Amino acid sequence: MAQLLVLVLAFAAGFALWGLFEYLLHRFAMHELHGRGIMSREHLEHHVAAGWTFSTTHLLSWAGMLLVGFVAWMPIGWALVGFGFGVAVAIGWAVGYFFYEYEHMASHRKAPRTRYQRWLRKHHFHHHFGHPMSNHGVTVPWWDRVFGTLETPERVRVPRRMAQPWMLGPDGELRPEHRDDYELVGTLDRTERLAQLDRARAFASIAPED
Ligand SMILES: [Zn+2]
Ligand SMILES: [Zn+2]
Incomplete structure (x- = not known):
């Protein structure tokens, strides 16, 4: 023992x-x-x-x-x-x-x-996006x-260009379930926006909500 x-x-x-x-x-x-x-x-x-x-x-x-x-x-x-x-x-x-x-x-x-994964993402993305x-x-x-x-910011500010595909809905905005944890900042030009929508849609079809 x-x-x-x-x-x-x-x-x-x-x-x-x-x-x-x-x-x-x-x-x-x-x-x-x-x-x-x-x-x-x-x-x-x-x-x-x-x-x-x-x-x-x-x-x-x-x-x-x-x-x-x-x-x-x-x-x-x-x-x-x-x-x-x-x-x-x-x-x-x-x-x-x-x-x-x-x-x-x-x-x-x-x-x-x-809860742990939610904490880990906020903690790590604060580091990634502007606070290295x-x-x-x-x-x-x-x-x-x-x-x-x-x-430990209340909300992590994520540059729009760098939003992770799982954060975004098909409209390219934050999914409602992530709005307490993140806010998108900055703007995208048209090409960037289209590329991001493609990524978000590709992600949604690979990983459907369950
Ligand atoms: Zn990383
Ligand atoms: Zn790093």
């Missing part, structure tokens, strides 16, 4: 460790480097494209992050506590990482389905709170 508790704690520690790295990598390796280095360049592209693009080197990042878990954290946990502890830390880390990858991608592609030095955590707010970069 005590052993099981230690493994659960190790898993939780690995999961929390990922959250800290998510924050540090996003803040320092992606934003503070201002486009120097592949991670930063791809991340700035992700911002410029309003989140519709995802890095094509994901297989590399997947492998890299698994490697960090099993080559760095696992031996440290093994040396400090024991083999099982080391493995559980590495698994917690990997689960934290893939959870981040999935939830981040979903935030740009799908409307929220849970705040909300560096994506899946948890803890580290933004610790480092003083947490911002």
Whole structure:
């Protein structure tokens, strides 16, 4: 029983460790480097494209992050506590990482389905659209709170050009269910507006309301 508790704690520690790295990598390796280095360049592209693009080197990042878990954290946990502890830390880390990858991608592609997903989108899109030095955590707010970069606006201002397709109805305006969380700002020229309507309609036919 005590052993099981230690493994659960190790898993939780690995999961929390990922959250800290998510924050540090996003803040320092992606934003503070201002486009120097592949991670930063791809991340700035992700911002410029309003989140519709995802890095094509994901297989590399997947492998890299698994490697960090099993080559760095696992031996440290093994040396400090024991083999099982080391493995559980590495698994917690990997689960934290893939959870981040999935939830981040979903935030740009799908409307929220849970309170947590609704929170994550507001938190992350405030960062995306005009406040890149705040909300560096994506899946948890803890580290933004610790480092003083947490911002929780009542409504997130989204430039019309960058509205995520799931936010918009077939008329190109915010769907009523998202109006408490977001407001659209700025204007579109005719070509941009047509392109956006196409995206919103394509999205509506891929992901019908259920
Ligand atoms: Zn994003
Ligand atoms: Zn960012």
